[in-house]
Amino acid sequence: MKKLEIVGYRRANLGRNEAQDLRAEGNVPSVLYGGKDQVHFYAPAMLFRPLLTTPDIFEVTLNIEGELFKAILQDSQFDPVNDMIIHADFLEIIDGKEIKVDVPIKLTGASTGVFKGGKLNQKLRKLRVKGLSENIPDYIEVDITSLDLGKSVKVSAIQAEGFTILSQMSNPVASIEIPRALRGQLKA
Incomplete structure (x- = not known):
């Protein structure tokens, strides 16, 4: 911190x-x-x-x-x-008492879905965590390199080391939306 x-x-x-x-x-x-x-x-x-x-x-x-x-x-x-x-x-x-705090999320990597024309949509900006103050990170990195068109990464994919994630595990952190122009091409 x-x-x-x-x-x-x-x-x-x-x-x-x-x-x-x-x-x-x-x-x-x-x-x-x-x-x-x-x-x-x-x-x-x-x-x-x-x-x-x-x-x-x-x-x-x-x-x-x-x-x-x-x-x-x-x-x-x-x-x-x-x-x-x-x-x-x-x-x-x-000292020795856990705290609850919102930690910012930092997206890393270049998504394959974005290269194909998709739009990156970051749904969560912060994650609620609980832990000792010395174990709370400055930010939580989420790798989006493997995200393809129409896919998302959820909170459950985040590795928590030294702290507990309190946010809902099924919530999406980021997703790649398929633009309307690409939807017609994908169906054909």
């Missing part, structure tokens, strides 16, 4: 008005849970940019008034009008 540090400050007051005041100052109200206690804090919104603009998974080091926590971003909420982040939830990473 990639690493990122966010420096934050504990929230003295909780509630809607205080949260709105923090947002007006350019901060993001946040919560860290999964450990002994929930920690309510805020951090400058600009520190969240690398975390939110990529599909990658980050191990975030939260520095809250000098106290360090290892965590992952579990959920984020955005303003529906201006797309600014308005809230973030972090899950604390505890």
Whole structure:
């Protein structure tokens, strides 16, 4: 996992008005849970940019008034009008405890079906997995070289080493669609 540090400050007051005041100052109200206690804090919104603009998974080091926590971003909420982040939830990473996270899927290889004129359609962009944080990969590679026209690769074809796949095994990851022009040629 990639690493990122966010420096934050504990929230003295909780509630809607205080949260709105923090947002007006350019901060993001946040919560860290999964450990002994929930920690309510805020951090400058600009520190969240690398975390939110990529599909990658980050191990975030939260520095809250000098106290360090290892965590992952579990959920984020955005303003529906201006797309600014308005809230973030972090899950604390505890050694020896499994975490659930969505890992990006990276397609590799050149499909034979695409060379024949088919269209590659990636159905899943992320895969839900469970495991220890040190065993979670940055991304999961899926080889599509053997995909022919009308074929697909399913989640069940992915080898999981050190983690468990929680996504439905029968879901297709990628498929090669046959264009309308080719369907007429294949029938004749």
